[in-house]
Amino acid sequence: MKKFFFIIILFLSLAFAKNVVIKSTSVVISPQSQLIIKGSTNVNEFKCHFNIEEVNNPIPLSFVLKEDRLIFEKALLMLDNSCFDCGSRVINKDFMNLLKSEEYPKIVLELKEIKKDLSTDCIVHALIEIVIAGESKSYFIPVELKDDKIINVSGALNLNICDFNLEPPKKALGLIVVSDIIKINFDLVVEEK
Numbered sequence: 001m002k003k004f005f006f007i008i009i010l011f012l013s014l015a016f017a018k019n020v021v022i023k024s025t026s027v028v029i030s031p032q033s034q035l036i037i038k039g040s041t042n043v044n045e046f047k048c049h050f051n052i053e054e055v056n057n058p059i060p061l062s063f064v065l066k067e068d069r070l071i072f073e074k075a076l077l078m079l080d081n082s083c084f085d086c087g088s089r090v091i092n093k094d095f096m097n098l099l100k101s102e103e104y105p106k107i108v109l110e111l112k113e114i115k116k117d118l119s120t121d122c123i124v125h126a127l128i129e130i131v132i133a134g135e136s137k138s139y140f141i142p143v144e145l146k147d148d149k150i151i152n153v154s155g156a157l158n159l160n161i162c163d164f165n166l167e168p169p170k171k172a173l174g175l176i177v178v179s180d181i182i183k184i185n186f187d188l189v190v191e192e193k
Helices: 002-016 089-098
Strands: 020-029 034-040 045-050 059-066 069-080 106-116 123-132 135-145 150-160 181-192
Touching: 045 089
Parallel strands: none
Antiparallel strands: 020 059, 020 181, 034 045, 034 181, 059 069, 069 106, 106 123, 123 135, 135 150, 150 181
16 A cells, blocks of 8 residues: 555656656667676786677657756666677686676676766766676666767776675786776667667
């Protein structure tokens, strides 16, 4: 019974709240998009490219427009760990082991909120929750808007893999060590459908 009253109060507050609009839509991530994870060891660097064609399009979105923010509900992008190519079978295997892929086969990105940048109309700030190996962290990422129907989301994000309780792998009896910091470069072309 308490849950029923909570739902009624929630809908009433949304109905009378200023500038609140509920909307549902879906988006498609274009195959020309790129997502690359860059890392380094004490010997060399490596890049792992995600196969964008493996994204399950279209992606449904449901959000509430409240003043200068869009608040999203379950806006999920699931990235299958096996769709990353690091350039060689050995590095791919190490990458899959690092991400604990047997237990956690996907990286999950959840769009939580988008807020306007007060200094320009073509940039917004997205709050993204990233789940890797069962651990989640939230980050604000700048998003560039190109026009009405196509959104270009581009930038870079530095992550410390230790924040996700991942242990950097060591090779050759500990002589080769992977850095704790990885860089995610993304250039996603998203179109509303």
